[in-house]
Amino acid sequence: MTVVRIGTRGSELARAQTGMIARELEKRGAQTELVIIATEGDRSTAPLASLGGAGVFVAALREALLDGRVDVAVHSLKDLPTAPAPGLAIGAVPKRVDARDALCARDGLTLETLPEGARVxxxxxxxxxxLRARRPDLEIVDLRGNVDTRLGTVASGELDAVVLAVAGLDRLGRLEVVTDFLDINPWPTAPGQGALAVEVRAGEEKLVAALDHKTSRVTAEAERRTLALLEAGCSAPVGAHAVIDDGLLFLSARVYGPDGHITSSHALYVSDSKDPATELAERVSAELFDQGAADLIGATA
Structure with a gap:
């Protein structure tokens, strides 16, 4: 039997996510092998924005795919650049999990009960x-590192709280550290957050096609295409959330600037469009541009 080599970053979370994909492929008769690939984002401690955004976590994995060292690469979808990668394809977007952010704070504190001047x-x-929009009195500290490193800054007293993705904590079995789940409507998260992308070489999509979850792919694509149309990178201050309810695709996106934010929300029936994700993203992004999105994104770049 041919072994499917699956590329992953070396962090505990990346390996947990890749292990989930490996087990799903094994359920379908495949034999798998995990291959650890070091990325620039893992090696550097510089602020993410200065490195070029979350895309620094995927370049080395994509190189390994293209040169044949691995057959599949597993990414957090929110980390993938929105531009197509020549020679590669997203073969599957498995069923998405909780897309929310969460506050993990000392002493069970919530975002509202954090004391003035708390370090987050x-x-x-x-x-x-x-955070600045909701609590301008807080001190925001730039923070990198894996989940345990970030949580350790709270345990040690260095910080009062950190903000992390619920999906990552769930996949690591660490939801007990959450002190405040941040509701998705007033606090939209990164386009594609909570979803995984299973990437393969173009033409080899059948290798992982059985793992694809159509609803998760459509909603994540609507969010990410909005980001692409806004010409904003993975690290831009843009939040988006899409959901399908009774055949109706809802999409809301928000762009943050130094002095506030703008929001656009639209909906359409999936069955009424050949490409509902793109059509809806075009409506939302056009309205955001009309409200001055380009200036906001430029001001925060």
């Missing part, structure tokens, strides 16, 4: 903008 860590420009 995050490496995300979007989360920085959201």
């Amino acid at each position: 860590g995050t490496g995300s420009p979007r989360r920085v903008a959201q």
Whole structure:
């Protein structure tokens, strides 16, 4: 039997996510092998925005795919650049999990009960903008590192709280550290957050096609295409959330700036469009541009 070599970053979360994909492929009769690939984002401690955004976590995995060292690469979808990668394809978007962010704070504190001047860590420009909008009195500290490293800054007293993705904590079995789940409507998260992307060489999509979850792919594509149309990178202060309810695709996106934010929300029936994700993303992005999105994104670049 041919072994399917699956490329992954070396972090505990990346290996947990890749292990989930490996087990799903094995259920379908494949034999798998995990191959650890070091990325620039893992090696550097510089702020994420200065490295060029979350795309630094995927370049080395894509190189390994293209040169044949691995057959499949597993990414957090929110880390993937929105531009197509020549020679590669997203063969599957498995069923998405919780897309929310969560506050993990000392003493069970919530975002509202954090004391004035509390130190909160995050490496995300979007989360920085959201925190400043909701609690301008907080001290925001740039933070990199894996989940345990970030949580350790709270346990040690260095920080009062950190903001992390619920999906990652769930996949690591660490939801007990959450002190406040941040509702998706006032706090939209990164396009594609909560979803995984299973990437393969173009033409080899059948290798992982059985793992694809249509609803998750459509909603994530609507969010990511909005980001692409806004010409904003993975680290831009843009939040988006899409959901399909009774055949109706809803999409809402928000762009943050130094002095506030703008929002657009639209919906359409999936059955009424040949490409509902793109059509809806075009409507939302056009309205955001009309409201001045280009100036906001430029001001925070």
